[in-house]
Amino acid sequence: MTLPLGVLISGGGSNLQSLIDRMEAGVLDATIRTVISNNPTAKGLDRAKRHGIPTRVLPHQDYPDRREYDLALTRALQDAGVRAVALAGFMRLVGPDLLAAFPWRVLNIHPALLPSFPGLHAQEQGAAYGVRLAGCTVHFVDEKVDHGPVIIQAAVPALAEDTGETLGQRILRLEHRIYPQAVQWLAQGRLEVQGRQVVVRPNGHPPAALDSLPPCLVHPPLEEGF
Ligand SMILES: Nc1nc2c(c(=O)[nH]1)N[C@@H](CN(C=O)c1ccc(C(=O)N[C@@H](CCC(=O)O)C(=O)O)cc1)CN2
Ligand SMILES: NCC(=O)N[C@@H]1O[C@H](COP(=O)([O-])[O-])[C@@H](O)[C@H]1O
Numbered sequence: 001m002t003l004p005l006g007v008l009i010s011g012g013g014s015n016l017q018s019l020i021d022r023m024e025a026g027v028l029d030a031t032i033r034t035v036i037s038n039n040p041t042a043k044g045l046d047r048a049k050r051h052g053i054p055t056r057v058l059p060h061q062d063y064p065d066r067r068e069y070d071l072a073l074t075r076a077l078q079d080a081g082v083r084a085v086a087l088a089g090f091m092r093l094v095g096p097d098l099l100a101a102f103p104w105r106v107l108n109i110h111p112a113l114l115p116s117f118p119g120l121h122a123q124e125q126g127a128a129y130g131v132r133l134a135g136c137t138v139h140f141v142d143e144k145v146d147h148g149p150v151i152i153q154a155a156v157p158a159l160a161e162d163t164g165e166t167l168g169q170r171i172l173r174l175e176h177r178i179y180p181q182a183v184q185w186l187a188q189g190r191l192e193v194q195g196r197q198v199v200v201r202p203n204g205h206p207p208a209a210l211d212s213l214p215p216c217l218v219h220p221p222l223e224e225g226f
Helices: 014-024 043-050 066-079 096-101 122-129 164-187
Strands: 003-009 030-037 055-057 084-087 106-110 133-140 150-157 191-194 197-200
Touching: 003 014, 003 043, 003 066, 003 164, 014 030, 014 043, 014 164, 030 043, 030 066, 030 164, 043 055, 066 096, 084 164, 106 164, 122 133, 122 164, 133 164, 150 164, 150 197
Parallel strands: 003 030, 003 084, 030 055, 084 106
Antiparallel strands: 106 133, 133 150, 191 197
């Protein structure tokens, strides 16, 4: 049983493409029923069309207020028969009407290790702050900004010479791996929210033993003897 998915975009759509690629490779149990953009020039719309995925453009400027826009988005998603929503570079806040229509079924990808650097330009924020570890987060969406329970995160080294652009490109490669993974867990019904915690229920395979967890990421690297 595949998960009927709606994807909301505003820009280039590389995260959308990573979902499409995994879907077409047969490793993601989801079907993208519609791609909706608030930006009529979003290149992600071309990506969807190249893969025969229906698209809609709902410019937020065409609506009198946020609530009316949220209701229009919700109607468009429901008309497409969607049962879960992936925000993939969608640059508008979604409201209570959409969240109520898809309870615990709206995900977002953010290019920082939340709760650090919420909001816009997170890559630039991290580079400017001088972090040594940056990364990305997939989280459930709630009414606040980048506040919902965290599903999965991935970290990358950040270099002193990084700009928002160079750091953002390094982060983006990991976004394209963790977002499809998170959507797959949602599609499999394996995500359980327990307060602030999200537990990924086992899929029948024995869970990884704690001591088999991947080595921690330290940057700059530790030197001999430390
Ligand atoms: N209710 C929520 N909606 C959205 C969330 C969320 O966590 N809760 N995540 C965002 C994505 N995002 C960061 O990951 C983000 C996107 C946009 C904004 C923002 O301030 N947008 C402005 C308009 C900016 C613009 O049009 O250039 C706004 O909506 O007024 C903050 C965070 C997706 N939605
Ligand atoms: N605050 C939300 C935010 O900054 N989202 C970020 O926008 C980019 C969209 O790229 P894409 O259109 O190529 O997927 C991605 O890096 C995503 O994490």
